[in-house]
Amino acid sequence: MSHLTEEQQVLAHYGEPLDDALVAHLESCEQCRRDRDTLVASLAAIEDPGPELPHDYEQQVWHRLHWQLRRDARPNRHWWLASAAASALLLVAVGFLAGRGSRPNDPVPTVRHAQPAAERPPDATLDAVMTSAVTEQVGRSERLLTSLSNLSPDESDLEAERLTAERLLVSNRIHRAVAREQGAPEVAALLDEIEPILLEIAHSGSGLDDSELDALQERIESRGLIFKLRVISSTLESKSSKRRPSSPPATRL
Amino acid sequence: MDDDAVTIDRVLGGDSDAFRFLVERHGRAVFRLAYRLTRSQQDADDVVQETFLRAYRHLPSFDARSSFSTWLFRIATNSACDLMRRSMRHRTEELDEMSEPVVSDGDPAMRIGFRAALERGMERLTGSERTAFVLRHFEGMSIDEISAVLGTETSATKQAVFRAVRKLRQVLDPLVRAT
Ligand SMILES: [Zn+2]
Numbered sequence: 001m002s003h004l005t006e007e008q009q010v011l012a013h014y015g016e017p018l019d020d021a022l023v024a025h026l027e028s029c030e031q032c033r034r035d036r037d038t039l040v041a042s043l044a045a046i047e048d049p050g051p052e053l054p055h056d057y058e059q060q061v062w063h064r065l066h067w068q069l070r071r072d073a074r075p076n077r078h079w080w081l082a083s084a085a086a087s088a089l090l091l092v093a094v095g096f097l098a099g100r101g102s103r104p105n106d107p108v109p110t111v112r113h114a115q116p117a118a119e120r121p122p123d124a125t126l127d128a129v130m131t132s133a134v135t136e137q138v139g140r141s142e143r144l145l146t147s148l149s150n151l152s153p154d155e156s157d158l159e160a161e162r163l164t165a166e167r168l169l170v171s172n173r174i175h176r177a178v179a180r181e182q183g184a185p186e187v188a189a190l191l192d193e194i195e196p197i198l199l200e201i202a203h204s205g206s207g208l209d210d211s212e213l214d215a216l217q218e219r220i221e222s223r224g225l226i227f228k229l230r231v232i233s234s235t236l237e238s239k240s241s242k243r244r245p246s247s248p249p250a251t252r253l
Numbered sequence: 254m255d256d257d258a259v260t261i262d263r264v265l266g267g268d269s270d271a272f273r274f275l276v277e278r279h280g281r282a283v284f285r286l287a288y289r290l291t292r293s294q295q296d297a298d299d300v301v302q303e304t305f306l307r308a309y310r311h312l313p314s315f316d317a318r319s320s321f322s323t324w325l326f327r328i329a330t331n332s333a334c335d336l337m338r339r340s341m342r343h344r345t346e347e348l349d350e351m352s353e354p355v356v357s358d359g360d361p362a363m364r365i366g367f368r369a370a371l372e373r374g375m376e377r378l379t380g381s382e383r384t385a386f387v388l389r390h391f392e393g394m395s396i397d398e399i400s401a402v403l404g405t406e407t408s409a410t411k412q413a414v415f416r417a418v419r420k421l422r423q424v425l426d427p428l429v430r431a432t
Contacts, residue, residue: 007415050288058280062273147339160338
């Protein structure tokens with residue numbers, strides 16, 4: 001009978017059962033046994049321990065994570081809708097407080113709620129919760145635009161990018177409004193600038209042709225959008241990491 | 254009930270901080286898987302974060318009769334695949350600039366050559382080939398378990414594992430023979 005194929009050898013090595021006839025052949029055929037030994041040696045050489053992790057790695061993961069979890073009242077099926085909904089609620093709350101503060105007969109002192117955005121110290125601009133939601137939005141947008149600007153003309157399948165753009169579009173408008181409301185005009189302006197691009201990708205349907213893709217990449221490039229997103233992203237991240245030590249004891253570990 | 258099931262009950266009962274125990278129990282394993290799939294520490298960190306976030310948000314849909322770690326690995330694999338799809342094109346360009354692995358008699362140089370070759374080999378795999386191979390070779394999952402994670406037919410999973418091995422051997426065998 002004929003020798004084992006490479007596929008049969010590989011699958012047998014990984015524990016898939018062989019027919020009795022093949023097992024018998026393997027026992028009696030020197031060439032197949034030699035092939036098997038070479039295969040075993042090759043696969044045994046494939047080790048990949050990966051990078052060393054710090055001893056408190058799990059705590060670090062949890063530390064970053066529980067900030068994000070605090071945004072969610074309870075586990076939810078759609079992160080982007082949850083994030084957008086949280087932002088919308090905050091927007092309503094901010095608008096409500098500002099409105100109350102401006103009413104002449106309001107018993108709450110105006111200064112506590114309705115200080116004009118421009119007069120607030122920069123660190124008080126974006127609330128911690130919003131900072132993390134906006135940081136996520138900016139980070140995801142940056143990745144999407146990077147991925148798009150690396151596309152070559154022969155790659156027409158934009159389905160993954162289209163879905164991402166669709167989700168980002170839902171939350172982009174809300175995050176932009178909140179950023180403006182809370183006195184972070186540079187963040188609002190950038191989210192404003194990327195919105196037409198998100199819209200174009202989200203509506204790209206069956207993909208973009210060469211010239212459309214070219215034009216899109218040119219727009220991303222000429223306005224330095226990826227660079228701007230990275231700058232804003234690192235600014236937001238440093239803001240939220242400054243806040244971390246002051247988190248309430250109940251949520252610390 | 255095992256520890257995971259007890260913890261999940263607590264989280265779903267409103268004690269969201271109990272989720273921390275799931276992170277402590279599975280964080281390292283998820284990182285290792287994510288790293289092997291993405292080949293980048295930063296990407297793997299992102300995948301770990303996203304995996305636990307998605308797991309938390311989807312926890313009500315987790316079927317308590319199944320294994321939490323398998324479910325978590327499925328989420329991690331999906332997150333890593335999403336990320337790879339977004340960055341694969343970029344990586345391929347970087348790869349072309351990498352030098353050929355150098356075969357040498359010296360042991361340290363040999364190891365470096367082998368690591369670089371493995372890196373090149375892994376980068377040559379498609380997303381599904383890499384995922385199937387990593388889950389089989391490194392994580393020791395059966396073909397059936399991998400098919401469940403990837404949502405593929407058994408025959409497709411076998412094909413993916415086999416194609417991955419063949420591509421890796423094209424790069425690695427010359428080095429193995431040289432030792
Ligand atoms: Zn034979």
